[in-house]
Amino acid sequence: MSETPETLFEKIWKSHLVMPESTDTPAILYVDLHLIHEVTSPQAFGVLKSRGLKVRRPNLTTATVDHSIPTTPPNVDGSRVFADEMAKAQVEKLEANCREHGIAFHGQGSPTQGIVHVIGPELGLTQPGCVVVCGDSHTATHGAFGALAFGIGTSEVGHVLATQCLLQRRPKTMRVNVDGKLSAGVGAKDIILAIIQKLGFGGGTGFVLEYTGQAIRDLSMEGRMTVCNMSIEAGARAGLISPDETTFAYLKGRPHSPSGKAWDEAIEKWKRLATEEGARFDAEVHVDVSALAPMLTFGTNPSQSIAISENIPSPEKLVGADRETLAKALDYMGLKAGKPIAGQKIDVVFIGSCTNSRISDLREAAQVFKGRKVADSVRALVVPGSEAVKKQAEAEGLDFIFKAAGAQWREPGCSMCIAMNGDQLSPGQYAVSTSNRNFEGRQGKGGRTFLASPLTAAAAAISGKLVDPRLLK
């Protein structure tokens, strides 16, 4: 134990300082794991090329394709039908860049391809105490392992490729205590929606959040990833969780996890990472989840959420900009203030994304689909987060359950979370989505999104409307 009790964040920050910050210059922070994908990397490689630079540590960068790839099955010859030529060119560009610079590339068709935030942990690349970055705002997902993981822009992707370092000002820290025991039918997604509602959409700006408390300890690694994944939706730079036995059990035996003697040494090191008793945070909040019900967003940002049993809030009760913001959201969503959210008709259900596309998410959804049928008016898509998740789900027969219910079983990718690959809503359609963003047009121009857990999404697919999954007949 150090003299002054330290937080997990402080320990990681300190151990990665190439140079400390001063008033004149930011800190130089060393990066252990750099994940890249097709959308935010091409211009960074372009900068390297134009300046005649090499990738400094190709073995610390890992690439996959996820955003713009098709999730429909391949043609008989193994080729894929891309949404357009640009999407295809972007994917090919990444492959060529990786080949040129000697970077591991997990392309479509490879058994290790998947959404960047799903494969990092799956492969054991994400480890406690690491600094993990990616040109993607949901990089905080990896914080579930006690890593400092955050999203960066494309210029910074170039900085990391060329120097393995980033210029960073030290963020503030906030402890988010999640107390209580969840009731059945309520899960990690409901927890994080409740936290974002409490912090507000920009309430975490400038902070790294550390999630603690009984409800967090009780979560599986998949659940913890769901929570950390959405930290950015409160504006936070990152979100993390002190590693514990659950973390170590998940990592044991993964392809890139240490093994043998190195494993024992790693565990000893990782055990010393957890935030110490009495460590100071710049801010602290408490959320009690013992009475939490399934949550849903009703608006156009992830903080606009309510429990399934509640009524849509009324702008009349607010003033000024708050009133306008809510009124504008309800107008876009075509929802009436004061009405119950339950019973709202829906057109599409999307189960997938880096928030909820892991095996436990699919098992939860399958529980609901089993022996039931998707409502005639609903199009349901189940998109596994990675090839490994897909394979596991198929080994368990989950794909049969989805298909028998009338849902589409897809290839891994981001799909309708970002609607770049042709999987998208039509204007005016309502979707229940297990993804992380309900922004205007996020799932297709004019589309309207209710964010929810896999259980709630599956229940909506069966019912054709928003329902409490605990009450499904």
Added chain:
Amino acid sequence: MNHIQSRTVVLPQRNIDTDQIIPARFLKVTDKVGLGKNVFCDWRYLPDGKPNPEFILNQAAAADAHILVAGDNFGCGSSREHAPWALVDFGFKAIVSTSIADIFRNNALKNGLLPIVVSPEIHAELLGAPGANLEIRLDEQVLIFPSGKRVSFEIDRFSRHCLMNGVDELGFLLGCEPHISAFEARRA
């Protein structure tokens, strides 16, 4: 970059996310060229593809405007640097709001787009006077109103140094190579 003088364009909505600034379907590019024509695409164009005359960026008032005054929490959401690329390509040189999302701010600073955070009072004043002729002086860190009123703003010292002297951050980092090598040697 030191001095910006321009009329303001006002977009008072809160929480303008980077998906609104540049929708994901325009992210399939492998360069940065020409993104400005699609900035705020879904607000700017009607379903038939014609410019929406009601939207401020399609009005004469927006022509040659370099300063965007926007509602709270501007640039939230996705980390796409395409957002500042598109805004800069359209002609913006500064964004003024009460709060600006972290990743967007970082990205903006790397592209010569100045993120300026002001108090709610000053913000209200700017929202209430769209088209006001504003002057921004980075060396003095002040906004100068048409009335001559001066309002100071904070900006990271290093970022200001880079913007004013055209220092590029990658060049700076590359210059720190000996420290990076020493760090790697220490850890090995």
